[in-house]
Amino acid sequence: MIKALQILGCSSGFISQRLKKPHSGNGLSLISSKISYNSTPKPLSFRAIQMFSTQSQSNSDAPSSSSVAVHSAGNxxxxxxxxxxxxxxxxxxxxxxxxxxxxxxxxxxxxYQNPKMVVGCLIEHDRKILLCKRNIEPSFGLWTLPAGYLEIGESAAEGAIRETWEEAGAEVEVISPFAQLDIPLIGQTYVIFLAKLKKPRFSPGPESSECCLFELDNIPFDSLAFSSIFVTLNLYIEDVKSGKVKFHYGTINKRLGTGPSDIRAFTLDYHLQV
Amino acid sequence: MIKALQILGCSSGFISQRLKKPHSGNGLSLISSKISYNSTPKPLSFRAIQMFSTQSQSNSDAPSSSSVAVHSAGNxxxxxxxxxxxxxxxxxxxxxxxxxxxxxxxxxxxxYQNPKMVVGCLIEHDRKILLCKRNIEPSFGLWTLPAGYLEIGESAAEGAIRETWEEAGAEVEVISPFAQLDIPLIGQTYVIFLAKLKKPRFSPGPESSECCLFELDNIPFDSLAFSSIFVTLNLYIEDVKSGKVKFHYGTINKRLGTGPSDIRAFTLDYHLQV
Structure with a gap:
């Protein structure tokens, strides 16, 4: 069972809805951090939280696309x-x-070596979310959002649209930026857009074995491929339940001593919302 | 004199306040594009605009930090x-x-070659903005926000704080994400945060000859270093005047046939706001 701890007055319900879902053997804490406050002329909506869980599951955290065969996090x-x-x-x-x-x-x-951007789409259709089951390593057989490395010569939105076409056979229209999630340990930044299907059609590309629409209550949180996807989907569900979908910035810091497959072994730091 | 043209029902006043400032010989247009609409359960605040100006000035558009000596946009x-x-x-x-x-x-x-992230801070203090005069090429002698390439092992917020310390000698606290601006032609993405001074102190680092706080009405738009800074500052001024500072995503597409120093020779595409 997941345990949630919320201290320091964090008003977020982030992850709390996950408590109702069975994740055997996982412990999970939610702690607000003290990093930021607002000094701009007009108040912005944001908050800072720090999240971590205490046990892993057998997933993999690594590049979410096969389009980068050689990835070095800066060695x-x-x-x-x-x-x-x-x-x-x-x-x-x-x-x-x-x-x-x-x-x-x-x-x-x-x-010089610099972090890479992974761009992807969070596609809602009929109040369901489109996920792809990975047909490649890492995280073969686990579920993810369509996403992959941004290429030179394209914008992040264009890259997210391209990756969605390649992995899910879906033509989408980008609606809004949804999240930027940095993962310093592996030199990646996820940039996720909200998107909608242009046509109600999708089919798995070579990197996917299956593509499915999941209702928000049935997202396979026990079989997700990456920490970034775990965070993105939780933030989205929380936003939908709160009645306002926002833009999120945050840093996913993997917990020391945990492996890349431990997708819940992280803290979410510097979580800011607009 | 700048001329502004606003068509297709775009509600943005973006750039319009610039009309009151003298930019001799520049023509500038503002056109809303048709890229996106909202299908999420709760409406998001966004709009899509496309902006371009018709004449350059003698500025340079290139990496905003000397920390990348070898930059190739993907050749x-x-x-x-x-x-x-x-x-x-x-x-x-x-x-x-x-x-x-x-x-x-x-x-x-x-x-593989991938776009690089340039991270920086938009620092407001006493309703003024901190700018740095560049002491290095490109764009020597022109004004910019403190910003530079993100390094492996740091988050975008940490990188923006580091660059601000290096270029402006200022300790800042990140308040909120403000903009992601992709520049596909040169393989860069600017990630700009709103920030505040922890202490009311700053001094130019080796890459800056001068650091100054500018009132919003006195920002040196005729002497800015990069298109990305031009866009960022205009978006911020518009937000402040509208009473709501938002998060902006957009793509800066350089106009064909213009040089890197033509910082106003671009279109701002896929402009989405949250």
Whole structure:
């Protein structure tokens, strides 16, 4: 059974509705953090919460698309050569910087590594949500939103629409930004849009074995592929129940000592809402 | 003089207040687009507008931080070697994909290129905005918000706070997400947060020659460094004047045939607000 702890006056019901669903062996806490308050001329609606659960399930947390075969969350020492001239790399802090970079010993160029954006759609149709069962690793057989890495030359909205077409065979129209969820440990940022089907048709692409519409009360929370999807769906359900769908920013910090498959082993920090 | 044209029923006053400021020789139009409408259970506040101006000024549009010395907006053919094993790269479409990638002819790894996030803060203090005059190229001598590339291992909010410290010597607290602005042509996404000074102190870092608080009516729109900053500040001023500061998503598409220094030569597409 999930246990929820809400302290420090957090007004959020986030995750609380999940308490009614059986997640055997999981403990889950909800703690408001103290990070922010409002000094803008006009009050914004936001709050800060921190969430973590105490037990994992056998899911995987990693890139949500096969479109990135080589993913490194910033291990600079894996870069051994210059991709522009082929020269051997050294690993030093460049002048005027603070972090170790891979620097070419021949041409002097620096190979910077930066977080990647994963873009996707939260598609509602007839008060149901479209999910895809993954036909690829990681998280084979588990459910996710259609999402994948943003490509150079496209906007986040365009990328989310493309990924939805590729993974769910669905033509969608982006309605609104819904969430930005950073995952610093693996160098990813999820950017999720609310979207609607242009036509009531969808079918699994090569990366999916199945695509289904789930009622909000029947979302398979025990079989989700990634922490980011777990958070996104919970925030959405909470918003729908509260009567106002908002935009959410937050950081998913994986708990130390937990594996990538432990999709509930995280804290949600810096949760801000507009 | 700027000319504004507002058609298709767009309710936005975006940019309209700029009309009162002298921008000699600039023409600027505001057109609502038809991209989106709302099908979520609870209505979201958003709108879609498309904006473009018809003349440039001598500013530069490029990475807003010196922290990325080598920036390529996705020219895969510049990747000639594998950074992991040093093998020569070939440029082909991998099986199951649609885009040309750099593939190592020895180890077979694919070097994916993805857009980078530029994170920054829009800091209000006493109804003024903190801007930094750039002490580095590109856009040397022009004004910008403190912002730079997100690093692996930090969240967007943490990155924005770090960049503000580095460029403006200011300790800030993030209040709320304010804007995500994609610039597909150069493979960048700006993520801007509203923030406040923890202490009423700031001083230019090495990348800035000057830091100043500007009243909203005195922001140097004729001397801004980047299109993204131009858009961000205009959206913010409009929000303040309308009495509600919102979250904005949009795509800055540079107009064909214009140079990177033409910071007003763009359309703002897919503008959605929450």
């Amino acid at each position: 600079v020492h894996k870069i051994k050569f210059c991709q522009w001239c082929g020269g051997p790399a050294k690993h030093e802090i460049p002048d005027g910087e603070e972090k170790i970079r891979a620097i070419c010993t021949l041409c002097g160029k620096i190979a | 895969v053919h510049k990747i000639k070697f594998c950074q992991w094993c040093g093998g020569p790269a070939k440029h082909e479409i991998p099986d199951g994909e649609e885009k040309i990638r750099a593939i190592c002819t020895l180890c077979g790894k694919i070097a």
